[in-house]
Amino acid sequence: MIAGPTARRDAGADSPLRLPRLVGSDLRVPLANGELRPYVNLDNAASTQAMQPVVDTVIALLPSYSSVHRGAGVPSQVSTRAYEAARHAIHSFVGARATDHVIFVRNTTEALNLAAHCITLRPGQIVLSTAVEHHANMLPWRRLAKVRVLDPAPSPEALLFDVKRALEDPLQPVGLLAVTGASNVTGEVYPVEQLSRLAHEHGALVAVDAAQLAPHRRIDMVELGVDFLALSGHKMYAPFGAGALIGPSAVLDRAEPLLAGGGAVTYVTLDDVEWAPAPDRLEAGSPNVVGAAALGAAAQVLQATGMDALAARERRLHRYLEGQLRGMPRIQRLVLWDGEDADRVGVCTFTVLGMHHALVAAALSAEHAIGVRHGCFCAHPYIAHLLGVSISDAHTIRDRLRRGEHRDIPGAVRVSLGLGNDVADIDRFITGLRSVVEAGPRLQYREDPASGDRIPVDDQRSMPSLPNLPSLTDSGIGAGCGQF
Numbered sequence: 489m490i491a492g493p494t495a496r497r498d499a500g501a502d503s504p505l506r507l508p509r510l511v512g513s514d515l516r517v518p519l520a521n522g523e524l525r526p527y528v529n530l531d532n533a534a535s536t537q538a539m540q541p542v543v544d545t546v547i548a549l550l551p552s553y554s555s556v557h558r559g560a561g562v563p564s565q566v567s568t569r570a571y572e573a574a575r576h577a578i579h580s581f582v583g584a585r586a587t588d589h590v591i592f593v594r595n596t597t598e599a600l601n602l603a604a605h606c607i608t609l610r611p612g613q614i615v616l617s618t619a620v621e622h623h624a625n626m627l628p629w630r631r632l633a634k635v636r637v638l639d640p641a642p643s644p645e646a647l648l649f650d651v652k653r654a655l656e657d658p659l660q661p662v663g664l665l666a667v668t669g670a671s672n673v674t675g676e677v678y679p680v681e682q683l684s685r686l687a688h689e690h691g692a693l694v695a696v697d698a699a700q701l702a703p704h705r706r707i708d709m710v711e712l713g714v715d716f717l718a719l720s721g722h723k724m725y726a727p728f729g730a731g732a733l734i735g736p737s738a739v740l741d742r743a744e745p746l747l748a749g750g751g752a753v754t755y756v757t758l759d760d761v762e763w764a765p766a767p768d769r770l771e772a773g774s775p776n777v778v779g780a781a782a783l784g785a786a787a788q789v790l791q792a793t794g795m796d797a798l799a800a801r802e803r804r805l806h807r808y809l810e811g812q813l814r815g816m817p818r819i820q821r822l823v824l825w826d827g828e829d830a831d832r833v834g835v836c837t838f839t840v841l842g843m844h845h846a847l848v849a850a851a852l853s854a855e856h857a858i859g860v861r862h863g864c865f866c867a868h869p870y871i872a873h874l875l876g877v878s879i880s881d882a883h884t885i886r887d888r889l890r891r892g893e894h895r896d897i898p899g900a901v902r903v904s905l906g907l908g909n910d911v912a913d914i915d916r917f918i919t920g921l922r923s924v925v926e927a928g929p930r931l932q933y934r935e936d937p938a939s940g941d942r943i944p945v946d947d948q949r950s951m952p953s954l955p956n957l958p959s960l961t962d963s964g965i966g967a968g969c970g971q972f
């Protein structure tokens with residue numbers, strides 16, 4: 489059951505969708521002058537707030553929390569059921585094949601690293617991918633094989649053309665196509681079904697990074713023809729440390745376990761080990777039962793709310809946001825596919841002419857209580873492409889960062905929508921952005937040399953301390969290190 493549904497102001501909807509409540513939807517945060525304001529969260533692509541129904545599941549589980557699989561006590565059996573029920577919920581949420589396994593991991597990064605570890609390519613085979621990928625869907629494959637990276641294509645048709653041509657290249661046989669389901673920088677939804685068909689026609693496997701797709705679009709692995717899929721709970725309103733890799737038992741049951749240890753075996757002697765089949769084989773050690781249950785609950789609630797209805801609502805909000813941004817002086821949108829019919833998840837990234845991205849984001853937070861993200865969004869090659877940064881300039885940036893110089897690294901500002909946002913949030917953002925861009929920030933900011941972030945010179949915000957944790961001074965936090 490979906491607890492505490494709320495109706496929010498929608499952009500042109502006939503009837504409001506009953507949305508699950510988010511914990512923190514009524515959060516008030518301080519401005520730099522100390523005044524409290526309702527917080528507008530426009531950083532959903534990074535992490536989402538927890539859904540109340542997910543928290544309800546966690547709270548209901550905690551009294552019976554215990555180790556899973558082997559405990560004879562009732563709490564252990566309750567926890568085991570919750571853990572396995574969550575696996576079923578994820579399996580159903582992504583429309584997996586009966587023969588697919590759901591492996592619980594920490595997040596998409598771990599899921600893709602695990603996939604790269606489990607997949608074996610034939611000698612000489614390469615991985616085919618594109619330069620739009622998040623680092624999580626770029627770096628793990630370099631450990632598996634040579635990766636051929638296609639330039640960002642100017643349209644879905646151009647992408648399909650480029651991929652087909654690369655798949656036909658006899659000199660570089662492709663064993664795996666690794667693509668994102670939706671870009672975390674520009675939001676484009678990738679033509680995964682057509683890409684999978686092409687890859688399979690040429691005997692290649694398909695791995696999809698669904699970190700951004702899963703919270704925003706219905707996924708059906710069978711329909712899409714995807715072999716491996718990776719997702720994160722913290723981007724799906726279940727920030728309790730679990731994610732999932734979904735993939736074929738034919739590969740996962742035979743894979744060398746990444747972690748060796750208890751729970752992954754059927755029997756151990758002093759000189760031998762019999763590994764269990766997946767999923768156990770790939771989940772050595774005590775699992776994150778609470779995180780898995782939260783992720784399963786989120787998947788079930790999202791599915792029950794209706795992914796297609798959520799997507800339709802988000803498209804309306806996104807169009808409204810884009811309409812408001814269009815024509816705003818000094819704003820340059822970063823998009824790859826700008827056709828009217830290009831499908832995009834609720835992500836909108838831009839630069840402000842003559843103003844550093846860190847300053848825009850800092851002023852929106854300190855002066856307007858609006859949370860956005862700035863930087864390169866863990867997609868350095870893609871941001872370099874979008875901003876026209878040459879390879880040699882990119883190498884210079886790398887060298888500067890190596891020396892710890894964070895000043896004026898090129899980047900952008902990203903606004904990203906989630907199910908907690910409505911038209912009023914976008915209006916607040918547009919008003920705040922107009923004020924920052926047209927009149928300039930009202931406050932003075934200094935640059936933090938360690939991160940390149942901008943900090944109000946007279947910052948009266950005090951962060952709430954949490955029970956049972958030591959309070960850290962700002963100097964102990966190490967803001968933003970390495971998080972471009």
Ligand code: PLP
Binds near residue numbers: 533534595597697866
């Ligand atoms: N892939 C995409 C497209 C992402 O947006 C992200 C996170 O921002 C990741 C992968 C990595 O996700 P995680 O940090 O949960 O491992």
